[in-house]
Amino acid sequence: MFKKITFLLSLIFLLPLSSSAWEIKDFNAEILMKKDGSYYVTEKITADFGYELKHGIYRDIPVKYKRGPGNYNLILNVLQVEDFEGRAYSYKVKRKGKYLSIKIGDPDKRVSGVNNYKITYLVKRGINYFKDYDELYWNVTGDEWAVPIHKASAVIYLPKGVKYEEVKLACYTGMYGSQISSCQITPHHYEVEVKTGYLQPTNGLTVLVGIPQGVLAKPSLSQIISWFLLDNWFTFIPFFALVFMGVTWFRGGKDPARGSIMPRYTSPEDLTPAEVGTLYDERADLDDITSTLINLAVKGYLKIKETESEKFLFFSKKDYLFTREKDYKEDKSLKEHERLLLEGIFGSTLEFNTLSGLKNKFYTYLPKIKEEIYRELTKKKKYFAANPDKVRLRYLTAGIVIGGIGIFTIPLVNLLSGISIILAGLIVLGFSYLMPRKTKKGVKVLADILGLREFILRAEKDRLEKMKLYNSGIFEKILPYAMVFGSADAWADTFKDIYKEPPSWYESPYYRTGFGTSLFVHDLGAGLRTMGSTFTSLPKSAGGGGSGFSGGGFSGGGFSGGGFGGGGGGAW
Structure with a gap:
């Protein structure tokens, strides 16, 4: 038995020797x-x-x-x-x-x-x-x-x-x-x-x-460069990415040709400020939503009152009281995103609510409101070929993934290849903002929207008087749209001589000593920023061959x- 074991062990130890x-x-x-x-x-x-x-x-x-x-x-x-x-x-x-x-x-x-x-x-x-x-x-x-x-x-x-x-x-x-x-x-x-x-x-x-x-x-400089490019062909990756995204944008992201712009003093096709703002910059953002809230106040659906919620020594903290003026549930003239905005503030039964009462609550309505704005402009009105947010997200995701691959490539291949891939990812990211595409119908309406913006920017007292538009009604009606374009200050300055009383839908204790359109728009803007911050607030729980010579080997x-x-x- 001992001899057999010895023989087997000898074979085991000899196997690696025989293989080499x-x-x-x-x-x-x-x-x-x-x-x-x-x-x-x-x-x-x-x-x-x-x-x-x-x-x-x-x-x-x-x-x-x-x-x-x-x-x-x-x-x-x-x-x-x-x-x-x-x-x-x-x-x-x-x-x-x-x-x-x-x-x-x-x-x-x-x-x-x-x-x-x-x-x-x-x-x-x-x-x-x-x-x-x-x-x-x-x-x-x-x-x-x-x-x-x-x-x-x-x-x-x-x-x-x-x-x-x-x-x-x-x-x-x-x-x-x-x-x-x-x-x-x-x-x-x-x-x-x-x-x-x-x-x-x-x-x-x-x-x-x-x-x-x-x-x-x-070797000549041109030879060195050509060798380098051949050795490191991946340096062309950003160029290929640029060409690919350029062609993709030209075929699927470029808007049809737009017609001439003519100034106009009404919103095209009765679009809400949220719809105008979204078609203008291809994204439904918070400014569009808060401007629509002002538009609903102008239409008489609610009143906004500036109040003080807390006071400490000589300092006080502003709050806002919202009062429902109309029943909005069965109102067919309202669009779904307007209805959701009012529902987010008043719920199904409330007559009153405060801005502070919406903290950590209203945020659940924002995605639904944005989705309805996009649905209205994409599926109903056919102004966009597809939901702009989803189109952007698709290319943003692709760009991030490509960039991530580039980061992992650096230690696995070399620095240059990784940087080239990262640059390609950044190019895709950059194009993501250009890829949402309007339809011919959408481009036509955009021309009208730009006409409204042109009217707001060029509005002059004498011209408005000739057009019989120099009155408080037109000021309030256009104000939410001026806010969307970031031109509320210019619009307020145009009406400073006629608009001497605050609107019926907005009340503030600070206008007792005097009222001016510029002060009103300034306060309204500050209020909208506060509202925007509250609307988005979430509860805390949510959330080679180199030289051998050191320079040479010697x-x-x-x-x-x-x-x-x-x-x-x-x-x-």
């Missing part, structure tokens, strides 16, 4: 530098599969690097793969993420023992350019091999006319990030040889060569696994 029993006997690279900044790399790899049967090896070389906020892509063209005697191997080259993978061998044939592989490829964009020198920073073996490398070496053939005395040299060995230089540099006349001994799995050899300025051709910035090249591979 092959090894690399020798890894040599020859690098031929050209004055145009490119270089040829020939890797000679001697693999010993032992008794294992393998199709061949694969070599994964990184070609995509993170540099600064963006990406940097190496250009690597595989020229040939053969053995040391010049016999060609069958191989396939494909992109695997950031790697260019070279898979060598015949899928219908297996080999064992020692096999030699000679891989030749051309590298472009593999030079780092600095102020005082240009740099070849090349990870010779790569540090991602799962098997040991018994010995590794590299021969760097310097650009034509450059001697080794003119260059800076360094080499590093070990795991990624190691600054150990367990390697030997032997310079010759126009070439440099670098050697190291045994490399454990995930250990590698890296070389640095600093070439004097002016020897290697530098100032302590280089390390094993740095620079271009590297990667690793395996057997298959």
